[in-house]
Amino acid sequence: MTDASRDPAVRFDAVRLDRGGRTILSGIDLVVPRGSVTAILGPSGCGKSTLLSALTGELAPAAGRVEVFGRAVPQRTRELLEMRKSIGVLLQGNGLLTDLTAAENVALPLRTHTRLPRAVIDRLVEMKLHAVGLRAAADLYPRELSGGMARRVALARAIALDPPLMVYDEPLTGLDPIASGVIMNLVSELNDRLGLTSLIVTHHVHETLPIADRAVVLANGGIVFDGTPDQLQATQDPLVRQFLRGEPDGPIAFDSAPRREAA
Numbered sequence: 001m002t003d004a005s006r007d008p009a010v011r012f013d014a015v016r017l018d019r020g021g022r023t024i025l026s027g028i029d030l031v032v033p034r035g036s037v038t039a040i041l042g043p044s045g046c047g048k049s050t051l052l053s054a055l056t057g058e059l060a061p062a063a064g065r066v067e068v069f070g071r072a073v074p075q076r077t078r079e080l081l082e083m084r085k086s087i088g089v090l091l092q093g094n095g096l097l098t099d100l101t102a103a104e105n106v107a108l109p110l111r112t113h114t115r116l117p118r119a120v121i122d123r124l125v126e127m128k129l130h131a132v133g134l135r136a137a138a139d140l141y142p143r144e145l146s147g148g149m150a151r152r153v154a155l156a157r158a159i160a161l162d163p164p165l166m167v168y169d170e171p172l173t174g175l176d177p178i179a180s181g182v183i184m185n186l187v188s189e190l191n192d193r194l195g196l197t198s199l200i201v202t203h204h205v206h207e208t209l210p211i212a213d214r215a216v217v218l219a220n221g222g223i224v225f226d227g228t229p230d231q232l233q234a235t236q237d238p239l240v241r242q243f244l245r246g247e248p249d250g251p252i253a254f255d256s257a258p259r260r261e262a263a
């Protein structure tokens with residue numbers, strides 16, 4: 001007998017991802033347990049965003065299988081749109097609509113995907129803004145918000161539909177260290193309080209590891225490290241150490257084309 005609640009939040013099984021006729025990642029095996037916070041790390045261009053697009057169904061795997069909560073990521077539009085409701089996404093740019101207030105931005109997914117009455121939506125929006133500490137900013141427009149506040153509004157919008165899985169693509173881009181700390185604490189707190197599973201794609205290693213249960217490093221077309229943050233800090237693998245220290249010379253071929261799939 002299968003118990004769907006025991007399925008991991010995400011499973012990649014022997015996945016290969018191609019883009020523009022090139023293999024970006026191959027041999028990807030990854031199991032993300034429910035409730036965990038996983039940092040997906042790696043140098044620029046290693047395929048972190050590509051990995052996420054396989055998860056959200058934007059990119060179909062060239063080989064292998066990607067599952068979210070025990071179900072293969074669908075390729076058909078209707079099923080895909082349904083599945084995406086279970087994934088909250090916070091993208092690099094906040095994606096806030098500039099002519100809507102913070103509250104109206106957060107309300108957008110609720111208006112689009114539910115038939116809840118206005119009063120219920122208003123209450124939910126208030127709760128989501130409260131969850132990110134911004135209830136007082138409900139009536140402000142994005143231009144009136146600091147970068148960190150705007151990111152928090154975008155986060156409130158990403159959790160509007162109570163998705164069990166949260167995906168963050170470079171959530172700290174453009175933020176100062178204080179705002180970065182606030183966002184990272186929020187990510188961790190929301191994960192624990194709302195019982196979510198979080199995947200954070202980032203090159204901000206030192207800000208992200210303290211809240212992560214697990215770190216996965218991508219480089220040279222595949223996973224080169226998968227373990228706890230402590231194991232990552234202690235690793236002697238020259239490739240991973242090169243990445244952690246941000247050194248340009250070493251086994252990671254920075255700025256070169258990813259390897260091609262062997263013919």
Ligand SMILES: Nc1ncnc2c1ncn2[C@@H]1O[C@H](COP(=O)(O)OP(=O)(O)OP(=O)(O)O)[C@@H](O)[C@H]1O
Nearest residue numbers: 019020024043044045046047048049050051203258
């Ligand atoms: N739509 C596309 N068509 C063709 N190639 C692409 C496309 N999108 C990305 N790539 C290539 O795929 C590789 C991986 O890109 P990706 O954006 O996944 O890396 P990343 O690790 O997220 O990088 P960064 O940290 O700079 O955001 C790069 O070589 C990139 O040029």
